[in-house]
Amino acid sequence: MEISAAGRLEVRITTADVGKRVSVRSLIEHGPSGERFGDTVGVLTSWDNGVLRITRKSGESVRVAESALVAGKVVPAAPARRRGPAASYEELARIAARGWRPVESERLGGWELRAAGGFTRRANSALPLGDPGMPLDDALAAVRRWYAARGLPAYVQTATGAEGTQEPLCAELERRGWVREVTAELWTGALAPVADLGDPSSEVPLSREADEAWLSRYQRKGVSEVALRVLVGGSPGAPAGGPGEPSVWFATVPGDPGAAAPAAIGRCVVDGRWAGFAAVEVDPAQRRRGLATAVMAALARRALEEGASAAWLQVEVDNEGARSLYGRMGFAPHHAYHHYREPRTSSSESSAPAGDGAL
Structure with missing residues (x-):
């Protein structure tokens, strides 16, 4: 003081x-x-x-x-983190957005409006990374109209806790009655140490496709065609892995003979120097056997081969098991991000349900 x-x-x-x-x-x-x-x-x-x-x-x-x-x-801005690769909030926000593509998007000045039939909030929220080109109230009205036309509730994704994040926008949304429903964090770390954690002789099959076996372990059941498009990562007219496009890889650890689903799965998006991990899931009966580590190590080795050197992932603030695992792998929080839902009205309450999944 x-x-x-x-x-x-x-x-x-x-x-x-x-x-x-x-x-x-x-x-x-x-x-x-x-x-x-x-x-x-x-x-x-x-x-x-x-x-x-x-x-x-x-x-x-x-x-x-x-x-x-x-x-x-x-007081001065928080000191730069010593752990993990150097990166700005805007760089990571854009990389994360490219790693979880919507099926439809539209620009509103520096904001991106994203929709994918309600599959996850990340793919069904406005991402403000600049000036919308109009007063905030007008921009929010435009956001609400855009999502209402698609039968979806309007969300705005914001971030806090790093240089260049959006604390003032969070406050303005709250003043206007927008409700923060979900908070998660984006963590970063060096990629090579993750690759070194696994046993290279222990083969973990990788594929460009999310096949039926992989989907049978994925926590969001009944994955629709729209959701599958988000998972495989291709944008309209540009398949994943094409020139200038991220490449998407899926890892599958087979289950015991006769098992209904694989023992473990994971997903990785390689985009320039960044490798983004997601959907790392393990059969509850086979946890604490190092399967999550094996999946991430195999994906990390592939990402290194494609030229990546840094890694990111997103984790919910109350997922203590995942946070502990990622911390041991050398990841650390970079910033928090939040999804604000439009104020409840008779019209918004009758819209489609919130996106599938907290993230």
Whole structure:
């Protein structure tokens, strides 16, 4: 906290500091163990009518009454992460979007509107990576019309916790009644150490196609033709793996003789220097046997052969098992991302259900 020469705590932030990263101390009521003060660090996303709104790295929005402020100051941006490959938020957002292609998209200025029949929020949400070319309220109205025309609820995907992320947009969406339904994280790591974890002599079959065996282990049952197009990664008129296009690989560890589904599966998208892992799933009866590691190692070796050197993946914040595994592999969080759903109205409530799956 900021302390004056006389040793007093001071509030050294004003409304002019909206948009900057701040640290504040405030009086709190009913604190744990009788604590009287609480500390909050994050981006000051608004200061209106005597209330500060601070968006933390996790995306959580904290309201602090101006009258409760004890101390406050602007603080430097969070230091660059030492683990994992260097990358900006925008680079990773674009790579992740190319790794999970919708079947239909349209530009709204710097925003991309994406739809895939409701299969996952990632493929059915607006991705704002620039100026939409119009005031925010007009842009959000256009987003809602676009999704309503397809019988889908409108979602906007935002990010927090890294340089260049969208804490102010999160706050503006919340002020307009948009509801944050899901938060996950994008993690990055070096690719070669992942490849070294597996036993090269232990063959894990790889394929360009998600065949019936692979799909029988995939957690989202009844995969439609639209969903299959998202999985294989091809954009209209440009098959996956074509010139300038990402290449998609599927790994399958066969189950025991007579098993109804493979023991484990995984998916990897190779796009330039990046390899993106997804859909790593293991038969519950065969967990803790290193199958997830074997799948990722085999996919990593293929990605290295294609020239990739860095890796990314997405994981839900409450999936402790996956987070522990990826941490041991050398991955670390880069930023959090969130899906905000349009305010509930009679028309939106009657739209198609939310996307299949949290991510």
